[in-house]
Amino acid sequence: MTDWEQVREGGFAVPEGRAVPELVAELVGMLRSPDPAVRDRQAYSTLATWVGRGVLSEQELRDLGDELVPRFGDPEIQARTFVPLILDVIVSAGVFEPRWVPPFERWYVGEQDLRGYDEKLGWLHAVAHGADLLGTFGQHPAVEPVQMLRLGIGRLLTPTSYVFRDMEDDRLGYALAATLTRAELTGSDAVDWLDPAVRVLSNPPTAGIAPEVTNTVRTLRVLYLFADHGLRIGDAKKLTPIPQREQLKARLAEVFATFTPYWL
Template identity: 25%
Template sequence: MELTIEQIKSVMENNFQIPSECSLMEITPVLIEKLGNVDSDIREGCLEILYAWIMNGEYDNTTLISLGDQLISLTHTGLGQEISDFVFLRAFAALEVAGILVFDEKCEKGEIEGRKAFLTPEIVKKWFTIALEYYQQERDYRSYVIGKGWAHSIAHGADLFRDFAKHRLIQKEEILHIFQIFKQKLASPSPRMFNGKEELRIASAVYTALLRNKLDIYEINHWLSSLFDPFQEKRFWEFAKEPEKLTGYFHVERFFKDFYLMIKFGISRKGSRAHPYYDVSLQNRDEILKILEQCILKADSNSFYYKPD
């Protein structure tokens, strides 16, 4: 079947009711395919519809697992290409997998009437491993693409890891893997600067993971301090002849500042963060702020901020 922009808008305007002219299982493959559409209105509309149907419990547990398997595999479509329209499918499929993780947690907490949690450790581990490979190998760093809308794969991947980090089946080992993949993505040389607040999406995922209280302050300190390791030998202007490495430097520096302000002022409760999960206090908050202050000063190298001897 075909799905026009008018039909997409109609579904959204009618409180995401399943269209009477087709069945749920007929329209779902079409929605998934159009997650990779280069028309932003079509892509974003299909994202919202599929996400709403996941969260509204329209799919049974077996179907959700099957959808998750399909969607997580789509994050590898065209993977490794620096500029390709496949990025839209990868990035938007990642958000739908995140939705399934969130729905499973809601079922576990009894927030969905008549539904029980359905994800097993084996399934979550499989999806998590595929997600790590996707994020590690993602090379398309574009944020907003003129004429096509948001690609934003680095941000969407961070959102996926944010929702992995909240999931009950994700433990300390996986959280450490998440932090390492974020380190790699921030600090690695890159031909393109993040320009869609990707560092803030990563900071949000890290903040979310820390609320699980799986890491002690020494592990947090080690990870934060290690982010700047690739840049110890030079000051930022000395990377002028290595622009791709300079990009990684700026990504790390901006992350330090963004994460510092997020912890100092608290995380926004808008959208997916309008949840009791974020109402708890962050353990070791003051110690983490002090660590980040030192990280910011180290990155600055006494260039603009005063650092006592």
């Protein structure tokens, strides 16, 4: 076994004496660990760094993605929620397979364990980790952006008992905003995906406000901020505007008015 903590402390240099595929296989196994130090601090950090540095070949990245995608159905929550993180760095490195998108969509809208941080398991963060991949897919030319926008609102409106507390609304709001920077989106494309939110929020609560309603409103407020000011994409120094910003802001204001008429 490799001393992965030593690898981390050494700046993630590839250990000598073992082939890269063998090392990656060990790290992939560690991504299922319930120990956050093993899973997050060592396995994820090492893999993400190596992918970013080009340690793995294009085919090795494709194989890694194919190996991880079935874990969207893993019985262990920590195994499921670290798949989108690795897929995100793979796609960001320039390797994309359309077959990865449907399993992600099914998992993201269907995941029931939305805990951000767990005292024993560490960071789980299904919504936030999934949002990162949603935003990356949403900017990819081979993915239909409206498809990702609908996925985002579907995730928000799915009934849950969990109220966001670990910046999930910021991460998903950013992912939606990044997707909305796609130049090919028409005015209707940029706003029609919000129709389900209008329908849900138009029904006054009779027994308290449902968590998914709170999560939706808070996330869309984040999106409004990005629409108003623009957002930073990647390492860009300048803010990128949302092309349909005025139509989006007007529609978001309508959404808020159905639920919080005093907000705007």
